[in-house]
Amino acid sequence: MFVQQLMNGLILGSTYALIALGYTMVYGIIELINFAHGEIYMFGAFVGLILVTVLKVPFFLAFLLAMAASALLGITIEYLAYRPLRRSSRLAALISAIGASIFLSNLALLIMGSTPYNFPTPFEAKVYETPFFIISRVEILVLLSSLLLMIALTLIVQKTKIGKAMRAVAQDKDTASLMGININKIVTITFAIGSALGGAAGVMVGIYFRTVTPTMGLMPGLKGFVAAVVGGIGNIPGAMLGGILLGIAEVLGAAYISSQYRDAVAFALLILVLLLKPSGLLGKPVQEKV
Amino acid sequence: MIARKKKTTIFTAVFLCLVLLLGVAGCGPKESADTEDGKTVIKIGTVGPLSGTAAAYGTNVLRGIEVAVDEANASGELGDYVLKIVSEDTEGDWSKAANAFQKLVDIDKVNVIIGAVLSSETAAGGDIIKDAKVPTISPSSTAVDLTKGNPYLFRNCLSDEVQAIQLAEYAVKELGLSKFAILYTNNDYGKSLKDAFEAKANELAEVVAVEVFMDGDENFKSQLTSIKEKNPDSLYIAGYYTEAGKIAQQAKELGMNVQLLGADGLCNVVLLQIGGEAVEGAYATSGFYPDDPTPAVQNFVNAYKEKYNEDPDMFAAQAYDATRIVIEAIKSKGPSSEEIREGIAATKDFPGITGKTSIDEEGDTIKDVIILKVENGKFIRAR
Secondary structure (H helix, E strand, O other): OHHHHHHHHHHHHHHHHHHHHHHHHHHHHHOOOOOOHHHHHHHHHHHHHHHHHOOOOOHHHHHHHHHHHHHHHHHHHHHHHHHHHOOOOHHHHHHHHHHHHHHHHHHHHHHHOOOOEEOOOOOOOOEEEOOOOEEEHHHHHHHHHHHHHHHHHHHHHHHOHHHHHHHHHHHOHHHHHHOOOOHHHHHHHHHHHHHHHHHHHHHHHHHHHOEEOOOOOHHHHHHHHHHHHHHOOOOHHHHHHHHHHHHHHHHHHHHHOOHHHHHHHHHHHHHHHHHHOOOOOOOOOOOOOO | OHHHHHHHHHHHHHHHHHHHHHHHHHHOOOOOOOEEOOEEEEEEEEEEOOOOOOHHHHHHHHHHHHHHHHHHHHHOOOOOEEEEEEEEEOOOOHHHHHHHHHHHHHHHOOOEEEEOOOHHHHHHHHHHHHHHOOOEEEOOOOOOOOOOOOOOEEEOOOOHHHHHHHHHHHHHHOOOOOEEEEEEEOOHHHHHHHHHHHHHHHHHOEEEEEEEEOOOOOOOHHHHHHHHHOOOOEEEEEOOHHHHHHHHHHHHHOOOOOEEEEOHHHOOHHHHHHHHHHHOOOEEEEOOOOOOOOHHHHHHHHHHHHHHOOOOOHHHHHHHHHHHHHHHHHHHOOOOHHHHHHHHHOOOOEEEOOEEEEEOOOOOEEEEOEEEEEEOOEEEEOO
């Protein structure tokens, strides 16, 4: 039973990790908590749903298109809601982010209504049994695609020229621009990649839990944020670790403490980590620039 | 200050006199023997919120009554009598409900009252209708002991507890289940279902696991894994259709082989869409199910839709049944208040659209709750 619960936590955690990556990448570059990220996740799920059910697009193509659409939405939000405020106080951008989040979820409620939509499963529900745990085909898909996406992201950030530029901008925006890096372009790319990951998580959760609703982004958005902070905000491996840890803590908390407190467990973990290591598990101590 | 108080007192006195006069005047020439098209009128009073926050309940109740009355008048089943509705709005306020009851018995001189809707409203009218000896049947007030000690007060409605108790009995006796697990949603609805089901199931068999979730949760695997460990043969879901569909899916993914059970919160097509194969064979109690293919239900649903252009809900259906109980009472005993009271009190095995209904000696409802089963992706009536 323990191994099964661990697996449940791992699968839940991998979706949190994908969401957390979007938060952490944006924060790493422009030090902004993009609170509209949960809505990008919701948007991705809806795009995937519409492509599969209305336009009858094959599932994997729909998955990629939903990621692309989410990336586009992320870029648009950045362009309309954050870029004009780049030079103003961080609080202004934060409020703009919350506004974008409320606007998007209400827009979705207006267009799609509040009844949950059923996400048809792309393939027959098959269950595999091992001596220690049972895993379904959908779960394997969620785990594998999260893993692949995380590997791809790490490769982009560590091995490509764009990744190098992203890291440079994260380290020091002004110096990076002096070195000939186009800051606006890098910010746009970062939003695109982070949002694509969020949209991917949305589609995966959609097929995993079979439902898509306009308000589905709220709680996972918060959890993704918590995961990013636990792992050390701005740190990419930290977001992955934080997501997985959070998922496992939540499931084990629900199993062994009380299922009423599963969300409480998640936020208690956040407080605990912040008390012991304020910069997050993998975060570096912050030094205010003089 | 004092002068003003005096003024108010005088005003009140004059006002009361006027009201009394009006009341007396209303009594004089207006005996209950009204006629319409040569038929004697039987007045049915209704009390309920037609405006305010609870207006949806009151409106649907009134509509249910109207459908039953129209039907009875059109069919001529009452012979020389014709039914007429006198409806009063309470705005959901119990003091206005008391006034409404008073007006119906004193001024309108109704033969029978169907109402009120909210429990507080019905409680406020209890003594008034008892003193006036006007039988009253509420189609929706579920408060405990409401009808106790009042021979003129009856009700026709279904509490959450009764649903859970009857399903537990059905599960043990008809389905042969013996090891129950319960998964409930953490609100009043889920808790009262869970408490009643757990008590009854423990009395008849055994409850091996109880787990809880929150409204809007998506992932139930950790609760289900804990439940699976205890090897139950059935899972009672005390919650709503969206979560129940996901629970069914995830239970299947965990390789659980359990009979799914639930209450009226499950009876919605969304359950079938989300749950798909996984909810096949599930049983759930239902206060009223508009897609029930039984002819009586379909007649009501069609008549209601034709008149109001929307699907009836449980409130409308219970009000329809309450009105039918009154009509049956008139047919079997007679149209006077006392005769109607006797007729309602004698109701036994009345085949209502909300289930087979009897009235016990306290004026409370005994109902064979409708049980639905999911078969081939559709709800069918199992009982």
